[in-house]
Amino acid sequence: MPYPVEPMLAVPGDLPVDAAHYALEVKWDGIRAIVYIDDTIRVTGRRGTDFTPRYPEISALRVPGHRVILDGEVVAFDQHGRPSFELLQRRMHITDPGAHGLLATVPVAYMPFDLLYLDGETLYHRPYQARRELLEGLAGLTVPPNFPCDPAVLDATYQQGLEGVVAKRLDSPYRPGVRTPWWIKVKNLHTQEVVIGGWRPGKGRREGGIGSLLLGAYADLPGGAAEFAFVGHVGTGFTDAALDRLYQLLRPLEVPRSTYSRPLPRDIARGAHWVRPELVGEVGFTMWTEERRLRHPTWRGLRPDKIPAEVRL
DNA sequence: TTCCGACAGTGGGGTCGCAAT
């Protein structure tokens, strides 16, 4: 039995046009993990680190009569039944979750979606579809279903607040540790208009210029008023030229104090430059965090057609 | 010669552990 196995990776992209050759799986928002079951159970992460003591729930898995290697995702579900990476973060540094009482407060589940080894045979060369059939035939496992490659499936994941889907080529082999276009992750991307409230200086090749932009938007308060709320910062998505231009635009707007309605966390405010909230831009992001920040924000560009006061959450 | 894929580098949200203060 090979050990450890580095998981195969997906390239980002759009739904494939030759849909008949693909199946869709839900993109689980958790931590990738390979599970090895023979006389004992072991669990490893993306780079082969041993996760076995960290997720004892997985060690309870049983596949009677078989020796297997599974590829899948460790997931924590929130009260709405949606995968929550934020919840999972409380578990992922803890090697002895039982001692912290976390097994009860933040339980995790394992979502197996591929079978890499079965009873002496490594299945890398077998097509995805065949591996899936073998996986679904194993008693004792709850295997999340896959779906036909149909835009309606992606839309359904959007409606349910899920991260997206992974399109997998039916006839493709498994390539450990390799990012291949046989797997395409298609993410549900959201956009938000934002007001630039400041910036943080860059490092390295961005030394002397902008590193990231501090973002804000107006949020309604009970009583009819609105506050200028911090919603995170964005440091990717712009070209060097766009960054230079923003620097030129922001310098004349600089003011000595923050214009956000509430003080920012100290580690963010430290070293920040503040500007009058006059420039509007647009960012792409994957979801809102508990702290009402943008997760995985990317800069899309200025929106000179928009008025700051109209930028609302 | 041109193009493309892999990689390095910069940036984000977040948690925790540990050393420095």
Next chain:
DNA sequence: ATTGCGACCCCACTATCGGAA
């Protein structure tokens, strides 16, 4: 006791460079 920092986890994106076409 508090703070700062890096290590993990997830990640997006641009610039660069060498090899493929």
